[in-house]
Amino acid sequence: MTIARRVHLAARPFGLPDTSTWEVRDTELAEPGDGEVLVRVTHLSLDPAMRGWLNDVRSYVPPVGIGEVMRAFGAAVVVESRDPAFSPGDAVAGILGVTDHAVVRGDQLTPIDLDVAPATTWLGALGMPGMTAWFGLFDVAKAQPGDTVVVSGAAGAVGSVVGQLAKAHGCRVIGIAGGAEKCAWLTDELGFDAAIDYREGPVHRALRAVAPDGVDVYFDNVGGEMLDSVLRTLRLRARIAICGAISTYNATEPPPGPAHYMSLLVNRASMAGFLVFDFEDRYPEAVADISARIADGSLVAREHVVDGGVDAFADALLMLFSGANTGKLVLAV
Amino acid sequence: MTIARRVHLAARPFGLPDTSTWEVRDTELAEPGDGEVLVRVTHLSLDPAMRGWLNDVRSYVPPVGIGEVMRAFGAAVVVESRDPAFSPGDAVAGILGVTDHAVVRGDQLTPIDLDVAPATTWLGALGMPGMTAWFGLFDVAKAQPGDTVVVSGAAGAVGSVVGQLAKAHGCRVIGIAGGAEKCAWLTDELGFDAAIDYREGPVHRALRAVAPDGVDVYFDNVGGEMLDSVLRTLRLRARIAICGAISTYNATEPPPGPAHYMSLLVNRASMAGFLVFDFEDRYPEAVADISARIADGSLVAREHVVDGGVDAFADALLMLFSGANTGKLVLAV
Numbered sequence: 079m080t081i082a083r084r085v086h087l088a089a090r091p092f093g094l095p096d097t098s099t100w101e102v103r104d105t106e107l108a109e110p111g112d113g114e115v116l117v118r119v120t121h122l123s124l125d126p127a128m129r130g131w132l133n134d135v136r137s138y139v140p141p142v143g144i145g146e147v148m149r150a151f152g153a154a155v156v157v158e159s160r161d162p163a164f165s166p167g168d169a170v171a172g173i174l175g176v177t178d179h180a181v182v183r184g185d186q187l188t189p190i191d192l193d194v195a196p197a198t199t200w201l202g203a204l205g206m207p208g209m210t211a212w213f214g215l216f217d218v219a220k221a222q223p224g225d226t227v228v229v230s231g232a233a234g235a236v237g238s239v240v241g242q243l244a245k246a247h248g249c250r251v252i253g254i255a256g257g258a259e260k261c262a263w264l265t266d267e268l269g270f271d272a273a274i275d276y277r278e279g280p281v282h283r284a285l286r287a288v289a290p291d292g293v294d295v296y297f298d299n300v301g302g303e304m305l306d307s308v309l310r311t312l313r314l315r316a317r318i319a320i321c322g323a324i325s326t327y328n329a330t331e332p333p334p335g336p337a338h339y340m341s342l343l344v345n346r347a348s349m350a351g352f353l354v355f356d357f358e359d360r361y362p363e364a365v366a367d368i369s370a371r372i373a374d375g376s377l378v379a380r381e382h383v384v385d386g387g388v389d390a391f392a393d394a395l396l397m398l399f400s401g402a403n404t405g406k407l408v409l410a411v
Numbered sequence: 412m413t414i415a416r417r418v419h420l421a422a423r424p425f426g427l428p429d430t431s432t433w434e435v436r437d438t439e440l441a442e443p444g445d446g447e448v449l450v451r452v453t454h455l456s457l458d459p460a461m462r463g464w465l466n467d468v469r470s471y472v473p474p475v476g477i478g479e480v481m482r483a484f485g486a487a488v489v490v491e492s493r494d495p496a497f498s499p500g501d502a503v504a505g506i507l508g509v510t511d512h513a514v515v516r517g518d519q520l521t522p523i524d525l526d527v528a529p530a531t532t533w534l535g536a537l538g539m540p541g542m543t544a545w546f547g548l549f550d551v552a553k554a555q556p557g558d559t560v561v562v563s564g565a566a567g568a569v570g571s572v573v574g575q576l577a578k579a580h581g582c583r584v585i586g587i588a589g590g591a592e593k594c595a596w597l598t599d600e601l602g603f604d605a606a607i608d609y610r611e612g613p614v615h616r617a618l619r620a621v622a623p624d625g626v627d628v629y630f631d632n633v634g635g636e637m638l639d640s641v642l643r644t645l646r647l648r649a650r651i652a653i654c655g656a657i658s659t660y661n662a663t664e665p666p667p668g669p670a671h672y673m674s675l676l677v678n679r680a681s682m683a684g685f686l687v688f689d690f691e692d693r694y695p696e697a698v699a700d701i702s703a704r705i706a707d708g709s710l711v712a713r714e715h716v717v718d719g720g721v722d723a724f725a726d727a728l729l730m731l732f733s734g735a736n737t738g739k740l741v742l743a744v
Contacts, residue, residue, distance in 0.1 A: 137677050306668065320676045335639065335668030343653045343684030344470050351676030 080107045080116060080157075084147045085176035085391050090132055093330045094399060099132070100148070100392045110160045110181045117154035117170060117187075119178050121383075122391070123201040124407040125151070125235075126299075126398050129327040138353050147175040148391070151206060152411075153190060153197035154180070161185070171200050176391050178411050194369050195379065202406030203368055203379035206354055207235035210321060211297075212364035213357040215240050215247075218350055219295045219319040223248030226289050228308055231299030231324060232273065233260035235406035239368070240297045241270050242377050249295070252288055254281060254304065256401045263404060268378055281307035292316070292345075300325045302333055309338035316347040328399055380405030387411045413440045413449060413490075417480045418509035418724050423465055426663045427732060432465070433481070433725045443493045443514045450487035450503060450520075452511050454716075455724070456534040457740040458484070458568075459632075459731050462660040471686055480508040481724070484539060485744075486523060486530035487513070494518075504533050509724050511744050527702050528712065535739030536701055536712035539687055540568035543654060544630075545697035546690040548573050548580075551683055552628045552652040556581030559622050561641055564632030564657060565606065566593035568739035572701070573630045574603050575710050582628070585621055587614060587637065589734045596737060601711055614640035625649070633658045635666055642671035649680040661732055713738030720744050 081104050088101040110116045131142050131149055142149050152174035156164045161184025164170065170187040174180045190200040202208060214236075215221050227244040231237040232253025241251045241264065253264040253273045261273035272288040274281060281304055285293065292313030298305050301323025308318075326333040342349060357364075371377035382403040384394045387410070394409050414437050421434040443449045464475050464482055475482050485507035489497045494517025497503065503520040507513045523533040535541060547569075548554050560577040564570040565586025574584045574597065586597040586606045594606035605621040607614060614637055618626065625646030631638050634656020641651075659666040675682060690697075704710035715736040717727045720743070727742050 301673070305672075320673070322676070323673055326673075332670050335670035335672050337665050337668035339668050339672070339682075340634070340653070340656055340659075340684070342682065343655070343686070346683075346685055346689060348681055348683035349672075349675065350679075350681035351673070352679055353676070356679060 080179050081105070082107050082177045082179040083388050084178075085388050087132065087142045087144055087146055087148055089144065090134060091328075094328045095129070095132065095392065095395060097392065102389055107179060107181050110158055113161050113184055114181050115156055115161050115164050115170075115184045115187060116158040116181050117174065117179065118157050119152045119154045119174050119180060119411045121153045121197050121201055122174075122176060122388075122409040122411060123151040123205065124395055124398060124409055125206070126322055126324045126327060128395060129399070138355075147177060149173060150176045151201060153200055159184070164189075169197060171197075171205065176388055178388055195372055198381040198383060198406070198408045199372070199379045201408055202235050202381050203239050203372065203377065204365055207406055208239050208368050208379075209357065209361055209364050210354040211236050211239035211243060212368065213354060213360070214297055214319045214321050214352055215243055215295075217357065218352045219297055219317045221247055221249055221295045225249045225294035226252065226291070226313070227295040227297065228252045228254065228285065228289070228293050229297040229299070230254040230276075230304050230308075231322070232264055232270070233404045234299060236321060237297070237299055238264075238268060238380065238405060239377070242268055242371075243368075244295075245269050245271075246371065246376060250289075252285070254300070260404055276304060282310040285311045295319070297321060298323070302326050306336040306338050309336055309341045312341050312345045312347050314345050314347075316345055318347065318349040320349060320351040324399065381408045382406065383408045383410050385410050413512050414438070415440050415510045415512040416721050417511075418721050420465065420475045420477055420479055420481055422477065423467060427661045428462070428465065428725065428728060430725065435722055440512060440514050443491055446494050446517055447514050448489055448494050448497050448503075448517045448520060449491040449512065449514050450507065451490050452485045452487045452507055452513060452744045454486045454530050454534055455507075455509060455721075455742040455744055456484040456538065457728055457731055457742055458539070459655055459657045459660060461728060462732075471688075480510060482506060483509045484534060486533055492517070497522075502530060504530075504538065509721055511721055528705055531714040531716055531739070531741045532705070532712045534741055535568050535714050536572050536705065536710065537698055540739055541572050541701050541712075542690065542694055542697050543687040544569050544572035544576060545701065546687060546693070547630055547652045547654050547685055548576055548628075550690065551685045552630060552650045554580055554582055554628045558582045558627035559585065559624070559646070560628040560630065561585045561587065561618065561622070561626050562630040562632070563587040563609075563637050563641075564655070565597055565603070566737045567632060569654060570630070570632055571597075571601060571713065571738060572710070575601055575704075576701075577628075578602050578604075579704065579709060583622075585618070587633070593737055609637060615643040618644045628652070630654060631656070635659050639669040639671050642669055642674045645674050645678045645680050647678050647680075649678055651680070651682040653682060653684040657732065714741050715739065716741045716743050718743050
């Protein structure tokens with residue numbers, strides 16, 4: 079008999095989630111049935127997209143229902159398996175929910191190799207964020223050697239990988255992040271050509287100073303004003319990949335749109351949204367590339383690990399929106 | 412000795428151009444030099460883009476300078492030629508300026524065949540607007556048979572051609588225009604599947620009614636609120652071609668951006684700006700296609716011709732912004 083400690087959605091938040099949003103409950107799990115696996119969760123991924131899953135709107139996945147366990151990616155160890163593909167002790171990843179134990183279908187789990195990288199990295203540079211960076215940069219934004227690439231949320235899970243991949247690809251890379259410490263990390267540790275602290279002043283002015291010829295690729299994780307600022311600095315035939323808009327996810331009134339979108343016309347530029355799930359068939363290609371870079375030390379995979387288990391979930395999630403994390407934010411369970 | 416009556420830019424307008432914007436002056440033209448041609452202008456094209464040329468901002472062409480003759484496309488007859496490619500009596504088109512006579516370099520002129528269509532049509536369906544429709548629809552928005560195509564400014568020079576080309580290509584076509592009369596013209600005369608009068612209520616609601624499965628292609632001539640409305644109705648992998656934003660050209664404060672741009676992400680959709688001039692090498696391909704359709708009666712090329720010569724230019728231009736024209740607005744000189 080396994081008791082799972084799980085975080086349920088108690089009420090839809092208006093603005094930032096708070097204590098009324100969540101309810102932590104202990105629930106006895108059913109024994110795994112045929113094809114199912116009981117896992118012990120070791121790490122949970124905290125993602126900006128989680129905020130979107132709380133809204134009762136049509137989107138690319140259904141919203142989390144009131145009373146349901148909060149949706150989350152996680153890494154886990156198999157405890158008991160009724161799927162021949164898995165044995166106790168195996169390390170796996172998948173959509174497990176915010177819980178310390180889960181019973182999931184084996185076909186929903188992916189084995190992860192802890193000899194290649196620790197579980198936390200399988201939630202970061204080798205997980206969804208790394209895949210998002212790779213396909214967004216190469217397939218959506220079509221970054222080419224010589225391009226000036228700008229990425230916002232540059233010290234985050236996705237942005238830090240985008241910048242390093244672009245740099246390795248022969249691009250000139252400018253990161254936008256909040257605070258001097260993050261900016262120093264980008265240029266000193268990750269090899270970005272420049273970093274802009276958006277708290278220090280208008281981003282378009284800072285961009286014009288470091289990229290006077292304009293921007294070829296913008297990988298947008300932040301949205302809002304930042305997208306509007308970068309639109310003002312586009313170069314001919316620039317490509318914008320819309321990955322997210324963390325600055326707007328907790329807005330309590332409709333955030334303004336990018337007023338300078340007509341820069342797309344003047345510069346014959348384009349802006350495309352994407353979802354990493356559409357590239358699922360090709361994940362192995364990106365995992366192979368990124369893991370090789372981690373192995374030879376040319377790509378820094380950094381995770382910001384918060385302790386405290388599922389009880390710490392509510393507070394840890396808020397760190398994403400205050401910009402408290404550097405690198406991939408992970409909750410140790 | 413030729414006296415040209417020309418319209419000069421007297422002052423940059425703030426908002427709608429008015430009498431202080433223009434000055435009409437008679438000027439003696441120099442004799443054409445080697446390679447130059449003297450033409451008598453018969454028709455001038457009135458284009459929404461003209462408003463943009465009046466602003467002192469970096470764009471795809473330099474702004475018209477204060478005191479300069481207003482830039483305009485036009486159709487003309489050759490009076491005297493020092494370019495062996497042209498003879499007196501030849502019909503030509505090109506950037507002639509708002510004038511009744513002009514001396515231009517022969518290599519800046521294109522011969523037009525008045526047996527194929529009248530001069531007014533060479534400024535409309537067979538001119539820039541037609542080229543814009545053709546390349547925007549097929550090359551930028553990549554319309555495919557079966558697509559639901561929405562076009563705004565649908566009763567205008569570009570929109571009316573976009574809709575007819577899309578229909579002939581096997582698309583389902585919805586036009587957005589202002590007023591019942593224009594809407595009736597779109598469905599009854601041009602064969603659009605549906606027309607939405609944007610003055611009658613929120614466009615996204617009307618669109619959901621006529622296109623409950625959503626929009627595959629949006630060809631945007633209007634911008635502003637209309638773009639934002641259509642963003643709310645996109646289908647998976649929709650393509651938006653940004654051709655213009657006539658609703659914002661006379662704005663006296665920065666118009667809001669499209670707040671629903673994150674629909675691009677949810678729907679993995681894209682939005683691309685374009686300029687017809689980039690397709691110049693391929694104009695003959697589009698001219699051949701459109702002129703064949705005009706010849707066999709399957710494409711209606713309609714021009715709204717205003718009399719009064721260059722002195723009527725100032726008032727005629729405003730008709731574009733009040734939506735007074737149906738089809739291509741042309742000034743007879």
